[in-house]
Amino acid sequence: MKVVENQKLDMERALYGSQDILVKNCVFDGPADGESALKESSHVEVEDCFWNLRYPFWHDHGLKIKNTELTELCRAALWYSDHIEITDSKLHGIKALRECQDVKIQNCHIISPEFGWSVNNIEMTDTSAQSEYFMMRSENLTFKNVKLDGKYSFQYIENGEFENCEFNTKDAFWHAKNVTVRDSVIKGEYFSWYSDGLTLINCKIIGTQPLCYCKNLRLINCQMEAADLAFEKSQVEADVTTPVISIKNPASGCIQVPAVDEIIMDDPKAKCQILVGEKEDLKKCV
Numbered sequence: 001m002k003v004v005e006n007q008k009l010d011m012e013r014a015l016y017g018s019q020d021i022l023v024k025n026c027v028f029d030g031p032a033d034g035e036s037a038l039k040e041s042s043h044v045e046v047e048d049c050f051w052n053l054r055y056p057f058w059h060d061h062g063l064k065i066k067n068t069e070l071t072e073l074c075r076a077a078l079w080y081s082d083h084i085e086i087t088d089s090k091l092h093g094i095k096a097l098r099e100c101q102d103v104k105i106q107n108c109h110i111i112s113p114e115f116g117w118s119v120n121n122i123e124m125t126d127t128s129a130q131s132e133y134f135m136m137r138s139e140n141l142t143f144k145n146v147k148l149d150g151k152y153s154f155q156y157i158e159n160g161e162f163e164n165c166e167f168n169t170k171d172a173f174w175h176a177k178n179v180t181v182r183d184s185v186i187k188g189e190y191f192s193w194y195s196d197g198l199t200l201i202n203c204k205i206i207g208t209q210p211l212c213y214c215k216n217l218r219l220i221n222c223q224m225e226a227a228d229l230a231f232e233k234s235q236v237e238a239d240v241t242t243p244v245i246s247i248k249n250p251a252s253g254c255i256q257v258p259a260v261d262e263i264i265m266d267d268p269k270a271k272c273q274i275l276v277g278e279k280e281d282l283k284k285c286v
Contacts, residue, residue, distance in 0.1 A: 001045075010034050010053065019043055028053045054093075057081055065089055070096065072111075091115070113150075134169075151188075154179075173198065192217075211236070217253075229264075231255065236272065247274060 002021045010030025015021065018041040028037055029052035037053065038044055042061040051074045057063060060081040067088045070077050074093040078084065082101040089108050096112040097103065103122040110129035116122065119138040126145045134153040135141065141160040151170040154160070160179040166187075173179065173192035182201045191210040192198055198214060204223040211217060212232040219238035224230065228245035231238070236253040243259035250272035260276055 009037065013037065013039060015041065017041060021045070022047070024048055026050075028056065051077070055079070060084075231272070233267075233270075234272075250274070 002018070003024065004015065004021065004026060005024045006026065008027045008030060010028065010032040012032070012034035014034060014037045015023070016036065016039050018038060020043045021041065022045045024047045027050045029050065033053065035054045036058060037056045038060060039055070039058045044060060044063045046065045046068055049068045051068065051070045053073070054075045055077070056074065057078045058080055061083060063081060063084045065086045069090045070093050072092050076095045076098070077091065077093050078096060078100055079098045080100065084100060084103045086108055087106045091108060092111045094112055095114045096110070097116045097119060099118045101120045103119060105124045105127055107126045110127065110131060113132045115129065115131040116135040116138055119135070121140040122138060123142045124146050128147040129150070131148070131150040132152055133155070134148060134150055135157060137156045139158045141157060143162045143165055145164050147166045149168045153167060153169045153172045154176055155171070155174045156176065157179065158177045160176065162181040162184055165184040167185070169186070169188040171190050172186060172188055173195055176192060176195045176198060178197040179195070180199045180201065181203055183203070185204045187206040189207040189209060191205060191207060192214060194213045195217065196215040199218040200222050201220045202222065204225065205227065206225045208226060209229045210224070210227055211230060211234055214234040214236065217234050217236040219240060221239055221241060223242040224240055224244050225242065226245070229248045230244055230246065231250040232248045233251050235251050236255060238255040240255065240257040244257050246262040246264060247255060247260055248264040249267040249270035251269065252271050254273040254275065256275045258278055263274055
């Protein structure tokens, strides 16, 4: 394996087309302002580096990044690449990850609008992120212990598993398909409209007008807070353990809730059964 160590590089395509290379303790910055340092490379390891230049990892195959900083000026860092592992690193440039496959991210700090678009097969653990339009149109996501702050997250995703996560967001999971969220907190208005196949288990959902126009929606032992006009036009099976402000015209299924201030059923097509009271006192949904 070739080793590039303790260097400062700023030329265009400084290490273009490299194979079996370790880049260690290097700085990518300088007046030449060169782009695409490791474009079209394979079997690359990057450790303890600082990247302040654009587009470093495009069309790469087999990439490991460890204890490395990608700054705000390191725009669009990882595109069209596959078999990527990123650990203990900062990803702070806009659009840092896009159209990649087989990605693992662990113990990282992400500040990156439009992060993770059209990614297939991504695992993320023990990571915090600030991003708008986070992970849009991605497929096969497995997230654990992830904290997110940012609007319009997880829109149009397919096949996702989320566990022990905290999302402070808005319009999250719109049009999402086949997603399961466990032991997590989702805070933000208009949660998961138009989703299909969303299952929430032991979750806390905070915000106005959640879970409307959904298909195949399931809530198992979930809490809801500040939830008004919930479940409008949704096909839903819900076991809610906390009082709800209002429920409006759920299309079908059954909702069990200990208390609700208002039930609005002014649409003749709304056929959902709503059972109000403590669970042990209620009959099962028919």
